[in-house]
Amino acid sequence: MTPDLRLITDPTPETASTAEFADAMSALAGGVVLVTCRLDGRPWGMTVTSFVSVSADPPSVLISLGSETTSARAITATRRFGVSILAEEQVALARLCSATGAAKFLEPFVDPDDGGTASPPVAGALAHLDCALAQTVRIADHTIFIGRVRAARSSRSGTPLLYHRRGYRPPTERTLTCLSS
Numbered sequence: 317m318t319p320d321l322r323l324i325t326d327p328t329p330e331t332a333s334t335a336e337f338a339d340a341m342s343a344l345a346g347g348v349v350l351v352t353c354r355l356d357g358r359p360w361g362m363t364v365t366s367f368v369s370v371s372a373d374p375p376s377v378l379i380s381l382g383s384e385t386t387s388a389r390a391i392t393a394t395r396r397f398g399v400s401i402l403a404e405e406q407v408a409l410a411r412l413c414s415a416t417g418a419a420k421f422l423e424p425f426v427d428p429d430d431g432g433t434a435s436p437p438v439a440g441a442l443a444h445l446d447c448a449l450a451q452t453v454r455i456a457d458h459t460i461f462i463g464r465v466r467a468a469r470s471s472r473s474g475t476p477l478l479y480h481r482r483g484y485r486p487p488t489e490r491t492l493t494c495l496s497s
Contacts (some may be wrong), residue, residue, distance in 0.1 A: 346365035346366075346367075347367070347401060347402075347476050347478060347479075348363060348365055348401075348402045348410050348477040348479050348484065349363075349364055349367045349379075349399050349400060349401050350362065350364075350399070350400045350402060350409070350410070350413055350438050350441070351363075351364050351367075351379055351381065351387055351391075351397055351398070351399055352397065352398040352399070352422065352426075352435050352437070352438065353387060353390045353391050353396065353397045353398070353434070353436075354390065354394060354434055354436070355386060355390045358421050358422075358423065359421065359422040359423060360386065360387065360390060360420055360421055360422060361400075361413045361422045361438065362381065362387040363402075363410045363414035364379055364380070364381065365479045366379060366380035366381075367379050367380075367399060370462060374465075375465035376450065376462060376463065376464055377445060378460055378461070378463075379399065379460070379461050379463070380458050380459070381458060381461065382457060382459075383454060383457055383458055383459045384457075386420070387420075388461075391461055392459075395449040396434035396447065397435050397447050397463060398433070398434075398436060398437060398446050398447060399447065399463075400437055400438035400441035401444070401476065402441055402442070402476070402477040403441065403442050403474040403475060403476065403477060404474075404475045404477045404486035406438070406440060406441070406477055407484045409425055410479075410484055411484070422436060422438065425438055425439060426438060427439045427444075437469070441471070442471050442474045442476060443468065443469065444468070446465070446466045446467040446468070447463025447466060448463060448466055449461060449462075449463055450462045450463060450464045
């Protein structure tokens with residue numbers, strides 16, 4: 317049975333306002349990733365915090381992008397994408413690739429040894445996942461992309477960049493202590 321997506325896309329009197337929802341969601345700290353792909357043969361990236369692991373067996377991840385973004389169209393066309401998990405010192409790159417309407421070509425930022433992969437890895441990222449598109453689901457003005465992870469690499473060092481209360485932040489010492497316990 318197919319779920320009734322009108323329940324999600326059609327506003328109702330019981331729906332929180334966009335401002336209320338955005339304010340509430342800003343309380344959730346999230347890791348910052350760059351979703352990468354190729355656009356006209358060039359590396360392209362978009363900053364997102366809507367990224368989660370779906371399954372370890374088989375390795376799968378989920379990203380959510382605005383359906384009409386350049387990245388969403390490129391991923392739909394190529395059926396490939398990558399996810400580079402950004403380090404705390406990559407704030408400028410995160411801001412560049414989150415600017416609405418700006419060109420987000422990544423030539424100066426990709427790993428020079430990427431070999432022209434379909435999902436260019438960001439140099440200095442904490443990890444990179446190379447994904448093949450497995451499934452898409454359109455909900456409201458966004459598309460959820462589920463990818464099978466074809467390859468994964470990790471630097472095993474560094475501190476992640478977080479997004480919280482509408483700002484980029486490094487984890488606090490308290491956060492790092494809790495994570496290592």
